[in-house]
Amino acid sequence: MIxxxxxxxxLYGLALGLLLALLAVGTLLGKLxxxxxxxxxxxxxxxxxxxxxxxxxxxxxxxxxxxxxxxxLPLILLTLVFASLLLGKPLxxxxxxxxxxxxxxxxxxxxxxxxxxxxxLAVLLVLQPLLGAPDVMACLIEVAFEGGHGSAAAxxxxxxxxxxxxxxxxxxxxxxxxxxxxxxxxxxxVVVARRQRWLLSDxxxxxxxxxxxxxxxxxxxxxPLPAQALPLQPLPLKQLSSESxxxxxxxxxxxxxxxxxxxPQASASAPAVPAPIALGAVNLALNGVxxxxxxxxxxxxxxxxxxxxxxxxxxxxxLPVFPLALVxxxxxxxxxxxSGQTHWASAPxxxxxxxxxxxxxxTAATAxxxxxxxxxxxxxxxxxxxxxxLWNLAVFLLLAPRILPANWLERGLIEFGQATGVAASGLLxxxxxxxxxxxxxxxxxxxxxxxxxxxxxxxxxxxxxPLAVDSWGLPTWTAFCFALVxxxxxxxxxxxxxxxxx
Numbered sequence: 001m002i003x004x005x006x007x008x009x010x011l012y013g014l015a016l017g018l019l020l021a022l023l024a025v026g027t028l029l030g031k032l033x034x035x036x037x038x039x040x041x042x043x044x045x046x047x048x049x050x051x052x053x054x055x056x057x058x059x060x061x062x063x064x065x066x067x068x069x070x071x072x073l074p075l076i077l078l079t080l081v082f083a084s085l086l087l088g089k090p091l092x093x094x095x096x097x098x099x100x101x102x103x104x105x106x107x108x109x110x111x112x113x114x115x116x117x118x119x120x121l122a123v124l125l126v127l128q129p130l131l132g133a134p135d136v137m138a139c140l141i142e143v144a145f146e147g148g149h150g151s152a153a154a155x156x157x158x159x160x161x162x163x164x165x166x167x168x169x170x171x172x173x174x175x176x177x178x179x180x181x182x183x184x185x186x187x188x189x190v191v192v193a194r195r196q197r198w199l200l201s202d203x204x205x206x207x208x209x210x211x212x213x214x215x216x217x218x219x220x221x222x223x224p225l226p227a228q229a230l231p232l233q234p235l236p237l238k239q240l241s242s243e244s245x246x247x248x249x250x251x252x253x254x255x256x257x258x259x260x261x262x263x264p265q266a267s268a269s270a271p272a273v274p275a276p277i278a279l280g281a282v283n284l285a286l287n288g289v290x291x292x293x294x295x296x297x298x299x300x301x302x303x304x305x306x307x308x309x310x311x312x313x314x315x316x317x318x319l320p321v322f323p324l325a326l327v328x329x330x331x332x333x334x335x336x337x338x339s340g341q342t343h344w345a346s347a348p349x350x351x352x353x354x355x356x357x358x359x360x361x362x363t364a365a366t367a368x369x370x371x372x373x374x375x376x377x378x379x380x381x382x383x384x385x386x387x388x389x390l391w392n393l394a395v396f397l398l399l400a401p402r403i404l405p406a407n408w409l410e411r412g413l414i415e416f417g418q419a420t421g422v423a424a425s426g427l428l429x430x431x432x433x434x435x436x437x438x439x440x441x442x443x444x445x446x447x448x449x450x451x452x453x454x455x456x457x458x459x460x461x462x463x464x465x466p467l468a469v470d471s472w473g474l475p476t477w478t479a480f481c482f483a484l485v486x487x488x489x490x491x492x493x494x495x496x497x498x499x500x501x502x
Contacts, residue, residue: 026042026044088351
């Protein structure tokens with residue numbers, strides 16, 4: 001055993017070193033090319049460079065053994081991303097949330113389940129008659145557009161077991177298309193919205209920003225967002241407090257007098273700030289605890305499934321640990337808040353852990369793409385990407401004005417970005433139109449993410465969907481999702497009517 005570990009360590013070190021080097025080079029080139037401001041992760045460029053020097057690339061410099069190790073990383077890194085989501089953020093109060101959140105939640109559910117509907121119709125009516133595509137291909141839009149590269153890579157083995165060998169490669173390619181499309185199409189929508197004065201910030205209610213309308217320069221975000229696929233990543237907001245204002249001289253003091261040094265006052269009630277190294281180590285340990293809780297829950301479910309059997313056992317067998325790591329993250333945060341030890345869970349450190357994990361995930365997953373599978377399946381990729389984008393755009397433009405409040409475009413735009421290119425794209429689009437979050441779009445979106453993240457975009461429904469397709473058949477699954485979409489839309493319109501009449 002010791003000999004095996006000793007012989008494997010150099011290979012693991014080489015794999016990690018090459019991955020970090022690729023990410024560093026890709027980040028540098030991406031910043032020089034301005035990819036960051038358009039919401040395109042530099043990690044995507046890093047992965048493309050890795051694809052170029054992979055064993056099947058134009059310059060085969062990376063050993064096949066390293067690619068084999070990289071191919072195992074996405075599921076591990078995605079679990080770490082999910083474990084970091086809630087640790088650094090205060091848990092919201094649950095009282096009175098449904099009324100302001102109802103439209104946001106129902107629109108997100110409509111987008112997600114509608115992706116299964118349009119994908120099912122595309123497979124049944126186009127791809128199966130032409131190519132004999134497997135039923136499970138109808139799950140690719142939701143896993144790639146909503147879940148991104150991490151979910152697509154993590155679900156790849158499940159698709160392969162169900163007959164879609166190219167599922168991971170197609171999912172990763174569609175996730176890339178979603179990132180690009182959400183930024184380009186969303187940016188075009190922003191231009192049109194400014195000309196039509198659809199934005200609340202361009203009207204009387206937003207006098208502070210009324211002078212910003214119409215300029216093409218407003219497409220650039222005021223503050224660049226982190227290029228990462230994190231569902232709950234907050235926008236940087238400019239806040240001004242009385243403590244940040246420079247103190248004015250007293251009337252009795254000359255204005256040119258030297259300022260008196262202020263002695264720091266220690267607060268007996270405030271907890272001591274941990275040293276940076278200790279804080280980083282503690283936050284990594286908290287991530288480990290969240291992952292361990294998720295792993296323990298999964299093992300418990302597997303024990304129950306062994307006795308239950310049937311469909312429940314199939315679902316638990318395919319369920320990865322990362323959705324449960326999010327539950328672990330929630331429980332750890334709850335314990336910290338109840339015990340008054342939240343100062344150990346640092347939001348900047350947790351965000352950094354999530355960012356690095358997501359960047360490494362995208363780099364590794366992209367570098368491991370099998371281009372031969374993409375060349376073979378270019379038609380399914382094109383059809384699914386087009387119908388998914390058209391569906392998201394239709395829901396945004398037709399449904400959002402009817403069910404969302406006055407700032408429908410800002411709230412709908414962030415949902416369109418989330419449903420097309422994960423949450424980071426939605427936050428980028430919001431930053432194009434309302435960088436100060438004057439219309440209060442971030443709060444309902446973040447809480448909605450907290451509610452739906454365990455279910456969609458890599459959650460339980462994403463895991464269950466291919467199993468349901470395989471068990472029920474694609475026509476039944478598509479009809480079921482269509483019924484849910486009709487229910488969500490009807491409920492959203494009904495609630496909007498009630499709130500308008502109130």
